[in-house]
Amino acid sequence: DQQVKQNSPSLSVQEGRISILNCDYTNSMFDYFLWYKKYPAEGPTFLISISSIKDKNEDGRFTVFLNKSAKHLSLHIVPSQPGDSAVYFCAATTWGAQLVFGTGTRLLVSP
Amino acid sequence: GAGVSQSPSNKVTEKGKDVELRCDPISGHTALYWYRQSLGQGLEFLIYFQGNSAPDKSGLPSDRFSAERTGGSVSTLTIQRTQQEDSAVYLCASSLGGDSTEAFFGQGTRLTVV
Numbered sequence: 001d002q003q004v005k006q007n008s009p010s011l012s013v014q015e016g017r018i019s020i021l022n023c024d025y026t027n028s029m030f031d032y033f034l035w036y037k038k039y040p041a042e043g044p045t046f047l048i049s050i051s052s053i054k055d056k057n058e059d060g061r062f063t064v065f066l067n068k069s070a071k072h073l074s075l076h077i078v079p080s081q082p083g084d085s086a087v088y089f090c091a092a093t094t095w096g097a098q099l100v101f102g103t104g105t106r107l108l109v110s111p
Numbered sequence: 112g113a114g115v116s117q118s119p120s121n122k123v124t125e126k127g128k129d130v131e132l133r134c135d136p137i138s139g140h141t142a143l144y145w146y147r148q149s150l151g152q153g154l155e156f157l158i159y160f161q162g163n164s165a166p167d168k169s170g171l172p173s174d175r176f177s178a179e180r181t182g183g184s185v186s187t188l189t190i191q192r193t194q195q196e197d198s199a200v201y202l203c204a205s206s207l208g209g210d211s212t213e214a215f216f217g218q219g220t221r222l223t224v225v
Contacts, residue, residue, distance in 0.1 A: 006153075042218060044154070044202070044204075045216065046213050049213060098156055098159035100156065101156070103152065104154075
């Protein structure tokens with residue numbers, strides 16, 4: 001039972017355009033959500049997070065939106081850069097519990 | 112360094128042998144996680160330690176897998192009688208715990224069972 005789903009295994013975007021990565025979850029108890037970025041042969045690195053009491057969190061070019069009623073969150077990267085090319089993992093958790101990850105979306109930003 | 116450290120970075124072992132993977136979390140982090148990523152797959156949860164609480168072992172795929180965390184710091188993931196399907200990158204992460212859930216990952220150990 002996949003509690004966190006990233007239905008798009010890959011996404012291709014041109015440099016300068018917006019990248020939108022989507023994530024859906026099924027467990028209504030999740031109250032904290034995170035996005036990680038992973039380059040090949042490296043461990044995932046934390047990118048941005050959002051608490052369930054918010055619907056938006058912005059950090060530079062990265063914005064995460066949370067729609068609790070739809071159990072959906074998305075990561076927007078504007079403008080996209082070639083260095084953003086990586087696998088992006090969505091994760092969700094409740095306090096004191098383990099992180100549950102999605103299967104990842106591979107983003108390719110072409111010059 | 113100040114990050115999560117894992118060793119070895121690469122391990123090739125023969126089928127049937129036991130392996131131990133080590134994780135040194137960030138100092139002061141009370142929460143420690145083990146995940147694995149198989150080729151082309153997402154991050155599969157294995158085990159989670161939080162302070163002195165009993166670990167959440169719900170992700171361990173079989174009884175050949177076990178993990179310990181000594182003194183609330185270093186953790187060892189042990190795989191007994193390795194099988195080829197155990198080949199994966201094993202990732203360790205730590206976080207402050209409590210209200211902080213941002214986890215920092217190590218570089219991983221690439222395990223290849225031949």
